Amino acid sequence: MYEGNNPIALQSRTWMVNALIALMEERQYQKITIMDICKKADLSRQTFYNIYSEKDDVLRYYFRNLFREEPYNLELRGRLKLSDITDLFSKFLVEQDTLLKLMVKNNLEGIIFEEMSASVSTCTTGATPCNQYATHKYGNAFFTGALTQTLICWFKDPERITSEELSELLYKILTGNYYEICK
Structure with missing residues (x-):
């Protein structure tokens, strides 16, 4: 999982978190794909994988950031x-x-x-x-x-x-x- 301070990457992370939460309100987590998150966040899969390894990392990032x-x-x-x-x-x-x-x-x-x-x-x-x-x-x-x-x-x-x-x-x-x- 990306740990840098690049403002664009940090903004992309926020968009992906928001996209995933919005998608979770619509359907089961297991049915949400990386592509769904990227589409909702208006970002590429390449961007997703530059920042995260898997879908769970989006939630881990959210809580890790929150607890800091x-x-x-x-x-x-x-x-x-x-x-x-x-x-x-x-x-x-x-x-x-x-x-x-x-x-x-x-x-x-x-x-x-x-x-x-x-x-x-x-x-x-x-x-x-x-x-x-x-x-x-x-x-x-x-x-x-x-x-x-x-x-x-x-x-x-x-x-x-x-x-x-x-x-x-x-x-x-x-x-x-x-x-x-x-x-």
Whole structure:
């Protein structure tokens, strides 16, 4: 996937992202071809393959770029409290509602997981106790898996709770104040 700063390539990326999202609103992701994306974006296949390797890369780019920007870039926010993270996650669900719904509907949760995992890993590397780096990846897997599965559940629930209620619920679960489990 292209990682340069050429303004024309960056603009082409944006057009392809917008084209893919528009096409996903019309039909199933699996039925969308590279040619469909190029036609909708008014770009050549050559341009597509100069920037991306495959269709999934368009969505990966979108989330990677999104997670680098404020307010979603956890690394830019400094030392975060757990409530900051659960609030930010709920805000993310609301602000990215259309695309996330489409991705869940099209079974593209793996892309969401991969990009959230990379973002969480960047943030938590500095927050991991210095003697715990060997287990860092397990903590990230647990945390990212929990958030991704919560996202999937929330979007599939026809009577879902509000994003604020979800934030509070996640906070209670992650702080051990939700389940009453006897030791």
